[in-house]
Amino acid sequence: MYNDKNSQKIVDYIQNWTRKHSIWVLAYGTGCGAIEIPPTMTSRYDSERLGIRGAATPRQADVLLITGYLTVKTLKRVIRVYEQMQDPKYVIGFGSCTINGGMYFDSYNTIKVLDKYLPVDVYINGCMPRPEAVIQGFVKLQKRIGEGRATGAKHYKENLEWYRANQKKIIPNWVMPEYNW
Amino acid sequence: MELFINILGAIVTFLVAFIVGMTYGGLNRKITARVQNRKGPPFYQNFIDAFKLSSKETAIHHGIMHYLGPAFLMVSSVMTLLIVPVFTNNGWFPNLNFKGDLIFLIYIMTFGPLGMALGSGQTGNPNAAIGVTRGLSQMVGFEIPWVMALIALMIQYHTTSIEGLMEAQAQTGTWFMFSSPFAFIAAILAMFGMFRYSPFDIVSAPTELASGPASENGGKYLFVMMSSGSVFTFAKLTLYVDLFLGGAANLPVLLLKTFALYLIPILYGMTTPRYRTEQAIRWFWGWPSFFGLLAIIQAVIL
Numbered sequence: 001m002y003n004d005k006n007s008q009k010i011v012d013y014i015q016n017w018t019r020k021h022s023i024w025v026l027a028y029g030t031g032c033g034a035i036e037i038p039p040t041m042t043s044r045y046d047s048e049r050l051g052i053r054g055a056a057t058p059r060q061a062d063v064l065l066i067t068g069y070l071t072v073k074t075l076k077r078v079i080r081v082y083e084q085m086q087d088p089k090y091v092i093g094f095g096s097c098t099i100n101g102g103m104y105f106d107s108y109n110t111i112k113v114l115d116k117y118l119p120v121d122v123y124i125n126g127c128m129p130r131p132e133a134v135i136q137g138f139v140k141l142q143k144r145i146g147e148g149r150a151t152g153a154k155h156y157k158e159n160l161e162w163y164r165a166n167q168k169k170i171i172p173n174w175v176m177p178e179y180n181w
Numbered sequence: 182m183e184l185f186i187n188i189l190g191a192i193v194t195f196l197v198a199f200i201v202g203m204t205y206g207g208l209n210r211k212i213t214a215r216v217q218n219r220k221g222p223p224f225y226q227n228f229i230d231a232f233k234l235s236s237k238e239t240a241i242h243h244g245i246m247h248y249l250g251p252a253f254l255m256v257s258s259v260m261t262l263l264i265v266p267v268f269t270n271n272g273w274f275p276n277l278n279f280k281g282d283l284i285f286l287i288y289i290m291t292f293g294p295l296g297m298a299l300g301s302g303q304t305g306n307p308n309a310a311i312g313v314t315r316g317l318s319q320m321v322g323f324e325i326p327w328v329m330a331l332i333a334l335m336i337q338y339h340t341t342s343i344e345g346l347m348e349a350q351a352q353t354g355t356w357f358m359f360s361s362p363f364a365f366i367a368a369i370l371a372m373f374g375m376f377r378y379s380p381f382d383i384v385s386a387p388t389e390l391a392s393g394p395a396s397e398n399g400g401k402y403l404f405v406m407m408s409s410g411s412v413f414t415f416a417k418l419t420l421y422v423d424l425f426l427g428g429a430a431n432l433p434v435l436l437l438k439t440f441a442l443y444l445i446p447i448l449y450g451m452t453t454p455r456y457r458t459e460q461a462i463r464w465f466w467g468w469p470s471f472f473g474l475l476a477i478i479q480a481v482i483l
Contacts, residue, residue, distance in 0.1 A: 051226060
């Protein structure tokens with residue numbers, strides 16, 4: 001978080017330091033990428049040594065991990081989960097499908113570019129990205145948090161109309177509670 | 182002036198309990214990691230988590246009781262802490278001892294979870310409701326051997342105050358761990374349920390119940406719950422040390438004894454998968470209650 005002078009206060013430094021060393025992940029298993037999460041979290045690659053651990057519910061989570069392709073039906077639930085999370089929150093797009101559709105580029109019921117519907121902070125490339133790549137993505141996110149540049153949630157709030165228009169364009173029956181944070 | 186020193190001492194007690202409890206939680210995570218052959222988080226990871234949680238924005242609102250639930254937990258923890266004598270000769274650490282505080286303690290230790298049950302009931306989350314029913318069932322399970330062990334001590338030594346029991350240990354020169362072994366065994370077995378580590382983590386059941394009663398509590402709520410849990414851990418371990426291990430004269434001895442006790446539920450949990458609710462209750466009403474009964478018989482005969 002930057003102030004007017006384009007610099008961070010000492011409080012922000014401390015807060016960002018704790019935020020980047022304590023990342024609670026809501027691994028929303030939307031697609032095939034969810035299978036890469038258990039090896040990342042368990043003994044072999046042990047992401048807990050970086051302070052990354054799973055969160056049980058959206059209320060407790062910091063990072064929403066979109067693992068792979070996102071169907072239109074799932075997108076609605078993902079948006080609802082994202083809006084239930086508490087600030088500061090981050091989104092990691094996981095796998096090629098979230099970047100440009102990947103192998104589902106011509107599918108009729110998956111979304112192609114995740115960034116049009118949710119503010120993505122870090123993309124992890126690959127189909128599928130191996131656990132090393134996942135941890136690399138998390139380290140990238142940690143770096144961005146430490147620099148105060150992971151401001152996707154702020155961007156989402158500021159451009160809510162644009163995101164809502166995109167979301168409503170693709171979800172025909174929009175019956176969702178309106179959140180006002 | 183005395184009042185001022187007492188208040189200051191209470192704050193110091195709370196801070197010590199917070200720091201020790203948090204560090205024990207971190208060491209628990211570290212030991213778990215080493216047993217699972219991985220590096221694990223640093224031992225101060227819980228402090229980082231707590232600070233992060235307290236700096237998160239919290240815009241969850243489910244009503245008054247939901248706000249008060251974590252506060253009830255905190256009140257219960259702090260009252261337990263202030264009633265349990267930290268050292269044999271108190272010095273800096275005052276406490277609110279009175280005759281019969283052991284009976285009061287049995288009540289106040291269940292007060293926090295009951296308040297939390299009300300709080301999470303108001304969130305309307307089905308996971309929270311299931312977690313609450315499981316938690317209360319488990320409490321009915323482990324309270325029986327725990328209360329039996331305490332009653333055995335009360336009968337045997339004709340006192341209902343913790344300081345009286347500590348004096349009895351100082352006079353006879355043996356710890357109750359050796360002079361009332363059945364009560365000690367029953368209390369240790371009840372401790373498994375009290376700490377809610379695996380295999381008795383049926384309340385917060387990760388991956389099954391989505392953290393149970395805490396499932397709607399994020400950010401600052403979780404910070405309060407986490408700190409109250411840490412304080413409660415310290416208070417419970419100190420109580421066990423006071424009752425069965427003869428108390429501690431200074432901080433290093435206290436840390437040694439409490440950590441030795443703390444290792445029991447941790448290490449047992451690592452080798453045992455989670456029980457179902459009815460299995461857990463049946464476990465507590467089996468051997469632990471049997472040893473509690475033996476302790477009472479021993480207390481009455483001796």
